[in-house]
Amino acid sequence: MTSLAHQRTEHRCDWKIGDSMTPTLVYGGRTYSPTWMEEEVRRVLAGLHDLDFKEGDTVAAMLRNSPHYVALVLACRQAGLYLASINWHFKALEANHILVDSGARALFIDDDLLPQVREGIPDEIAVVTTSSTSGTKDNAVAPSFANWARWEDFGAGRPSMPPRAGTAHSAIAYTSGTTGKPKGVRRLPAAEDQPASMPQRLQRVSDTVYGTGTAVTAYLCAPIYHSAAMNYVAHFCTLGATLVLEPRFDAEQTLALIEKHRVTHAYLVPTMYQRLLNLDPSVRQRHDLSSLQHVASTGSPCPVPLKQAMIDWLGPVITEAYGSSEAGYTTFIDSATWAHQPGSAGRPLPDARVHILDDEGRPKPNGEIGLIYVRQHAMPDFTYINRPEDRRAIERDGLITLGDMGYINEEGFLYICDRKADMVISGGVNVYPAEIEATLLTMPGVVDCAVFGIPDSEFGEGLAAAVQPRAGFEITPSEVQAFLRDRIANYKVPRVVDMHTTLPREDSGKIFKRLLREPYWRDQTRAI
Known part of the structure; x- marks a missing residue:
């Protein structure tokens, strides 16, 4: 066993942390100064340099929100590395796919998460563990990996990576699709013919979506492994802001922290809105939230009554943006505009194009529903790792679609109506039924199944499974849920499981999911 902390190389170099990348971090009742962050970033860069990381290489992380995670995000950006984040709910098979597919050469992981993914970590990957009160002891971690280090020892006393120019x-x-196999969205380097102003143009988009200003204090409780939350971190670190970071969302704690730290900017999703509004009115009223200037929401569409209730409570500070990991942000709407266009996802952002096309690629007139195609020219292009055919399949004339359906009204505002694909957005998190179905079909006694979205008052959408047992087999809903819980992240396990003697299928063999969904959505005012 070789501890990474004790590897030595002869490389000598200097690395200067940019002044704009030194946030003040508030976490767990403690304030972490810009100097602390600079030192952490330098040390991580030194450890990566010892491992001979070069620009364009990939690091993986399976971490809960923490100062360590922020330092790793900033270190990767400083060194020009890609960071593949793994949802910390994932199990071994799920984590293994990302580690192998992304080509990650190192994994940073909370030590108490190791048991659930240990079998999925390739032998050649270096492992860096952070300590936790419920974590695995060092003597249990060390023998398991050829290259291993504790976070606090990684890169200690070593020279850092060389400076890197460019974006x-x-x-x-x-992100998954109809196959259920997760696809890695990798942003390509800016092409030589792309304008040098692209970073400034992208900054303008981020300033609009996330907010900007001086003396900013931003609040984040959404998981950093989500691309929007990670971009939120990077944005406010670049501004040198104070970032109040929480490991998870707690409604009353959120209000207390906003009041205590006079938070000016926050990132919240509709599920959080609902839980905040579910608090007793006396609890909500006892907190002074007048410091809030900008609340960003980008995770999933927000129902009109829910958004109106938040605006009535907090004032015209609620904003919404439509975007994706592939395309970036393409539309935006603030509270004042939304009051005149309720339910809209807004107008195109700077440098963005939004078109509504039919299945043959012909433009749809204003007011008619079609596939939403977009392009954000402030961002470089992207690829799906090892999946060029999937990348080509979503593009038409330089625009891409993710299967969302909508229309643009006469005033130029985008309205999202439904999804052509089966993807479910539950609590702002994308869930892909095909992945769950593929796992469920490995359960003994299951001959057929379908997973789909149903209304959920808390999460916007929940999951339901229609299961057809094999003749002679007795299977209960709880057995189905237990089987899935051992193999996939808990949030992917359907809350509703119904048994069917047969499932409705088209002649082509495709399940009529519409027929399964209709009873749940019949009395709803929305279909997404």
Whole structure:
């Protein structure tokens, strides 16, 4: 066993942390100064340099929100590395796919998460663990990996990576499609013919979506492994802001922290809105939230009554943007505009194009529903790692679609109506039924199944599974849920499981999911 902390090389170099990348971090009741962050970033860069990382290489992370995670995000951006984040709910098979597919050469992981993914970590990957109160002891970690180090020892006393010029690389976001196999979205380096002003143009988009200003204090409780939350971190670190970071969302704690730290900017999603509004009115009223200037929401569409209730409570500070890991942000709407266009996802952002096309690629007239095609020219192009055919399949004349359906009204505002694909957005998190179905079909006694989205008052959408047992088999809903819980992240396990003697299928063999969904959505005012 070779501890990474004790590897030595002869490389000598200097690395200067940019002054704009030194946030003040508030976490767990402690304030971490810009100097602390600079030192952490330098040390991580030194450890990566010892591992001979070069610009364009990939690091993986399976971490809960923490100062360590922020330092790793900034270190990767400084060194021009890609960061592939793994949802910390994932199990071994899910994590293994990302580690192998992304080509990650190192994994940073909370030590108490190791047991659930240990079998999925390739032998050749270096492992860096952070300590946790419920974590795995060092003597249990060390023998398991040929290259291993504790976070606090990684890169200690070593020279850092060499300076790198040019645009920073970005996070690799993993997103699925109809196949259920996660696809890695890797942003390509800016092409030589692209304008030098692209970083400034992208900054303008981020300033609009996330907010900007001086003396900014931003609040984040969404998981950094989500691409929007990671971009939020990077944005406010670049501004040198104070970032109040929480490991998870707690409604009353959120209000207390906004009041205590006079938070000016926050990132919240509709599920959080609902939980905040579910608090007793007396609890909500006892907190002074007048410091809030900008609340960003980008995770999923927000129902009109829910958004109106938030604006009535907090004032005209609620904003919404439509975007994706592939395309970036393409539309935006603030509270004042939304009051005149309720339910809209806004107008195109600077440098963005938004078109509504039919299945043959012909433009649809204003007011008619079609596929939403977009392009954000402030961002370089992207590829799906090892999946060029999937990348080509979503493009038409330089625009891309993710299967969302909508229309543009006469005033130029985008309205999202439905999704052509089966993807479910639950609590702002994308869930892909095909992946769950593929796992469920490995359960003994299951001959057929379908997973789809149903209304959920808390998460916007929940998951339901229609299961057809094999003749002679007795299977209960709880057995189905237990089987899935052992193999996939818990949030992917359907809350509703119904048994069917047969499932409705087209002649082509495709399941009529519409027929399964209709009873749940019949009395709803929305279809997404």
